[in-house]
Each structure stands twice: as structure tokens, then as C-alpha cells.
Amino acid sequence: MKSSRKVQIVLLTGGSSGIGAATARLLAENGMTVYSGSRRGTAGEPREGIIPIRLDVNDENSCREAVDRIVSEQGRLDAVICNAGNGIYGPIEGTTDDEARYQFETCVFGGLKTIQACLPVMRKQGFGRIITVTSVMAILQLPYQGLYSAAKAAMMSLSESLSMELKGTGIQCCSILPGDVATGFTAARTFTAYSKSPDCPYRKQMEKNLAQIEKDENSGMAPAVIGKAILRQLRRRRMSIRKIPRIDYKLVGFVVRILPEEWKIPILAKLYHA
Template sequence: MKPKVNTVLVTGGSSGIGAATALLLAEKGMKVYAASRSGRAPEKEGIIPIVMDVNDPDSVRKALDGILSREASLDALVSCAGNGVGGDIETSSDEEVKYQFETNFFGLDKVVRACLPHFRGQGRGRIVTISSVAGFFPIPYQAYYSASKAAVLLYTKALRLEVRPFGLQCSCILPGDVKTGFTSARKMTAASDDPSSPYHDQVAKSIAKMAKDEQNGMPPKVIARAVLRQLRRRRMRTVCVPRFGYKALYVLGNILPESIIQRILSILYQ
């Protein structure tokens, strides 16, 4: 029997993967609360835009209370809100490092923890987190982005074990390059952006390559379809890597010696 998923909260619903997910789920007849700081969302019947800053506990609480006061139940959370910081490790400031983890990891965790009592209380609930292939392969000059996404991956795996006894399920999706507003929203660390930095040229070259790959990447609806598949599966997959090429890389990454992986990454990004 297919799981019943009628009402879904999608964070990061104003743009890119979150917006595409909101659209697709609404197309399939689900009621979607699309949350973001701007409160923008694709205009479509079934999509309700809401304001939520995942880094502000009051904002998360208020948004969730608003949903639960209107709905008999919330069936799923799709956590897409995120951003990227480019720069080398040595010259990054504490603030820049914290900024990267704030939304991608601590923000995601805040929303998950806010939803769990409701999901546990109703004995069902589905959580999809968006990590990245960069959470599996370490990307130089985006080390904090990679680390924040690796944290999301392991967190989701551990969460899955913790909540299974209560009838809840989780899945972590690892997208490769996706053409979204993520590229233009990426912030560079101040020091690495300074031409006198010893890392300046490497960082600039590496981030330019990444930006180009992203803008030539797959459309966000590919990831939206992967989210939909997980929400509909009787048993959600622990990890899901959309598109054959990225899936193959993920499988190889689990088999190849680290020395070869490091060699390939240095050719690609240094």
C-alpha cells in the first residue's frame, strides 16, 4: 500500500530545488507549505507560501504552529533551505565558517526537531533532507560547504535509526550539479576574494569551474522527482543519488582508494 502523503512542508520553497519540489508535489495533488525568508513561492493551487527563517527558532515555531493550527496533520518535511560559501580554509573567519553551518546544518536540524513531536505523535511522518554529492566527495575551497553537507548525510542516517521505532522514515538526497539560484547566491570569504591572498587564484579558478558546472547542470525538477519518489515509496531509501552519472560516481567513491579520489578531485578543482 502506498503511503498517504497529503500535506508537506518544504523549506527553501522560494527558489531552485525547493520551488521545483513544491510545484511537482502540488501538481500531484498535495498541499504544500513552501517556506523561506522571503515568503515567495511558485504561484499554483495547492502551494501556500509561508515565511520561515530556519536559523530563527521563533520563526520556525511560529510557522509550524501556523501550519498545525490549520491542518489535521503534517505528513512530511522536505528540507531544501541552504546556501554555499566559497574560499580556502586557512583564511576563513569564524563568522564565515559559522554562517556556512548555520543554515545548512543547524537550520535544518531546528526544523527537523520542531517537526518530530508531531510526526511521532501521529505515528507516521517522512523527512527528506537535501545534502549534496559534495557531502560525499570533499570539494577544495568549499570545505565548509562539503563538511556541512557531510554532516547532513550522517545526521539523516542516524535520525533514520532513531525514529524508525516510531513509524517515521527519512531519506537523504545527494544532488550533483543543479542549475538554480544557488550559484549567484554563493558568498565568497572576504580574505580569499582579496587578490593578495596566497589562495586567491586557486579559489577563483576552482569556484569558476564549479559555477560553470552548476549552471550547465540538471534542472531542479530532476531532484523534485527524486523527492516525490521517496515520499511515495513504501520504504524510503536511506540515500538517494539522482541521475545515473552521479550514482555511478557515488558507487565508485565507496570502492576506490582515497588516494585515487584525492587525485581526481585535485585534477578537477585545483
């Protein structure tokens, strides 16, 4: 087991925007080579240390090709950051199977495909770091984003089971749980058809809820805050299993952990206009 090896070569998904783009910049500035994958295949301004690649996490071959390319060019793959994601909004009632699958496809199965493509290489090396960008919503479920909350909780859960399964292999897992971050995520959010129908019974509550969450996101922290948290984890000899960046969100995480559900759910329902 070589858990102290320095992280040099990184595969990052969702690098064309927001948290991914900021993380790629920070890691490159700190001497790492980042293969920054996204469907667009861009990574902002060309920069030494960032190699933009076209990658769709929903396509198993695309994930495998990205890993094969990295190994053939660099001979190693030290870390993967599963960051690609999207959000769907709408009440659970009326969410279609396809809409629910769309949410899980990228945020859960996409992460799973990416990790599965990296594991054989990491296992052979006896070293690897797997970081999944989940969300505080993995531990703090919110109304009208039930599918998103469930997908993030599922990914966090997978990361924790995996860290046990990989015991003794030199491969470590860490889940990063960001709070509100100002990125393209808000504009890219999609809505269920039911949430837009004129006779949807949740309309009034949703209007207030959506206005609040969009305001929180648009005034959220800079994506570089999450990039720095990721960089810190990659530099640690032993990564945290779960990390919530920034003290205010850490505090939220602590309160959520100690509050009984019978109190937590009514408080959140009131705060988030359910």
C-alpha cells in the first residue's frame, strides 16, 4: 500500500464549468496534470497542466477511453474527481420515471461508471484517490429537490461502502459535500413537466421555494472554495471520508446530525416553504 505517493495525474469530470473548472485551475497551479472531462470538452482559457477532453459520464466507453488515454500518455492515474452533475426540480408526486432516471443517470450511474473505469488501474498501481462531489443535500434533504437529494445521498453512500471494500489496496475515497455555490448549475437546472403544469397543486409553495434556493445559490460561495477543499484532500496522507467545506455549512451538518428527525423535518419544511 502506497498511500503517501504524491498526486500528480488527475481525471476530473465536469471540468467545463463551475466547481470543476475552478478545481482544474487550482490543481494545475499546484503542479498537477488534470484531464478535464466534459461533454463540451472545453476547460476555459488554455492553461498549462489542464488537458480538456470530451467525456460523457453516461457512456461507459467514453469513461474507459478517457482512462486508457491517461494511462497511455502518463503511465499512471493518481486520482479521479467525480464532479459532473445536474439538478432536476419538481415535486416527487408527478415526477416521471424518465425524469427520475435522468437525475440518477449522471449523478449516480455516471459517477459509478467513472469510478469503475478507474479502479483496475488504481488497484494495479496500489494507489489511488477517489473524490466524489456530492452535496450537503446528501444529508439535508429539501422539498422539490427530492430526486437530487436522493441521488447525492446515494453517491455518498456508495463512496463510503467503497472505502471499506478497498481497505488494504492503497485506494482511498472521500465525499465532498458543498453547500450553495455560485455556478452554472442554477441556470442549467431542469424542471419536471408536472411542476410546470398550471394545475400543479404545489405551485404556490414552489414559487417561494425556487426564489429562495436560486437566491441562495446565486449568492453562494465561489467555486474555488470547493476546489481548495479538494486540493487539501489530495495532499493529505489520509483523506477524510466526508468533508463539508466552510465553517457555516459544517455547523449546518453538525446540527442536522444531532437534531431528531421529528424536529428537523418540520423546521426544514418551514424554512424551505413546503
